[in-house]
Amino acid sequence: MEKIIDGKAIAAQMRQGIAEDVTVLKAAGTIPGLAVVLVGEDPASRVYVSMKEKACEQTGIFSAEHKLSVETTEAELLALIDALNGDGRIDGILVQLPLPAHIDESKVLEAISPKKDVDGFHPYNVGRLVTGKPLFQPCTPYGVMKMLEYSGVKLSGKNVVVVGRSNIVGKPLALMCLAQNATVTICHSRTVDLPDQVRRADVVIAAIGRPEMIKGDWLKEGAVVIDVGVNRVGEKKLVGDVEFASALPRVSAITPVPGGVGPMTITMLLYNTVESAKRRASGKSV
């Protein structure tokens, strides 16, 4: 196992496989389609959306872009989603988060057809994950699981500590690790003695959104560290939730920021879209 888990390289390898699947689908008459919806001008969201569009182009997926003004009402957004749910060219619908404060995020996510919910955020898909029969799995946690698989890290019987309990990363990751027979602990802002919890972990997954909060001397010797944090410090610098320099000498493997989990998020969105297109092509119900 490489000490630095290269998310860019794993993502590139997976995207090649996805592009091959798209070629096969197109030859049989199905063009995978993703609708990308952005409301407002949030600069980070604009960057992520354009990365998603570019990734679609590179893999041959049709992307339909809907860039809406910050004044868009909740009713207008719901009407667009309704139209996309019924659009036969669209296999996946992505609404970039966060949404402006006047729009109810849960209402919007619940309006997306579970069959086109390639972000895996709809309560139906959350329920499928909880019951161990996933349909669409959320992209960042799914990307983490793929990185562990590609790096040969087996979770069965391991102590996994997930730091962070968000609906889109921490909670689904805990369920995915549990499905691989890990012993999972979820830590959060009220956890007593976080360093002590982290010290027990064979695998630490950091998803708290606090720059370099987890220090090297908190880690067990030989631990595997997956850093989901993408924190902007100053104008240009990006850092994770783990202090990389102090962690590196102690770990057996670690993901960098940037170039770790981030590239996998978009790759899993492409993957989910193509899986959805394969279902459409086969006429299978879900």
Ligand SMILES: Nc1nc2c(c(=O)[nH]1)N[C@@H](CN(C=O)c1ccc(C(=O)N[C@@H](CCC(=O)O)C(=O)O)cc1)CN2
């Ligand atoms: N509808 C969704 N909204 C959001 C999601 C999501 O999965 N679905 N996740 C995040 C943002 N996100 C994708 O949307 C995302 C975050 C980071 C990266 C990434 O590649 N990061 C790079 C650094 C890029 C940079 O320079 O800023 C890295 O870590 O190497 C991709 C996608 C919130 N919203």
